[in-house]
Amino acid sequence: KQEVTQIPAALSVPEGENLVLNCSFTDSAIYNLQWFRQDPGKGLTSLLLIQSSQREQTSGRLNASLDKSSGRSTLYIAASQPGDSATYLCAVRAHRSGGGADGLTFGKGTHLIIQP
Amino acid sequence: NAGVTQTPKFRILKIGQSMTLQCTQDMNHNYMYWYRQDPGMGLKLIYYSVGAGITDKGEVPNGYNVSRSTTEDFPLRLELAAPSQTSVYFCASSYFDRTYEQYFGPGTRLTVT
Numbered sequence: 001k002q003e004v005t006q007i008p009a010a011l012s013v014p015e016g017e018n019l020v021l022n023c024s025f026t027d028s029a030i031y032n033l034q035w036f037r038q039d040p041g042k043g044l045t046s047l048l049l050i051q052s053s054q055r056e057q058t059s060g061r062l063n064a065s066l067d068k069s070s071g072r073s074t075l076y077i078a079a080s081q082p083g084d085s086a087t088y089l090c091a092v093r094a095h096r097s098g099g100g101a102d103g104l105t106f107g108k109g110t111h112l113i114i115q116p
Numbered sequence: 117n118a119g120v121t122q123t124p125k126f127r128i129l130k131i132g133q134s135m136t137l138q139c140t141q142d143m144n145h146n147y148m149y150w151y152r153q154d155p156g157m158g159l160k161l162i163y164y165s166v167g168a169g170i171t172d173k174g175e176v177p178n179g180y181n182v183s184r185s186t187t188e189d190f191p192l193r194l195e196l197a198a199p200s201q202t203s204v205y206f207c208a209s210s211y212f213d214r215t216y217e218q219y220f221g222p223g224t225r226l227t228v229t
Binding site for chain 1: 219220
């Protein structure tokens with residue numbers, strides 16, 4: 001069964017710092033990995049999607065990497081701003097070989113606070 | 117495009133009552149999903165559909181039912197609500213196959229007392 005772990009569970013850093021959020025998954029047979037942002041009481045906003053054949057994706061100040069063989073992904077946020085404060089969720093889309101349901105398997109998230 | 121819309125935004129149910137959570141997408145997506153999110157936890161898949169008339173169970177289907185009569189709509193039915201179903205429910209959709217990203221609705225916050 002696919003399991004997704006995110007470290008750290010919470011992170012607080014001063015504005016302007018670069019930071020890295022970590023995600024690991026137990027089964028490397030995935031289609032893709034998706035990073036989301038969730039603001040308190042809100043839905044999920046997709047940040048980046050990395051296909052299993054890709055190594056990284058970039059969008060503005062965000063860069064996500066994927067090492068499928070080791071079961072790891074990182075989300076790098078450059079020059080952090082108070083508006084980046086949110087919970088960041090990592091999710092993988094696993095192959096269904098051997099059965100199992102479709103859909104994304106999520107980590108519990110990293111709660112990020114950027115101090116002004 | 118409105119994207120994925122969900123109604124209602126909030127609902128309080130008494131134990132044993134039933135209700136339907138509505139989900140509609142206007143992106144002509146084949147795949148639709150229902151997830152629930154408990155406090156401090158990641159989302160868990162309840163049910164999903166790969167097209168009109170086709171549905172299948174996810175990780176936590178007990179106590180729920182779904183139907184998919186059209187491409188656009190994917191309602192989630194709660195029968196005999198229980199306190200364990202207190203959660204935030206998210207509907208999502210994605211295009212053609214499993215390589216496409218999922219888009220999420222704003223969620224329905226349900227409390228069962």
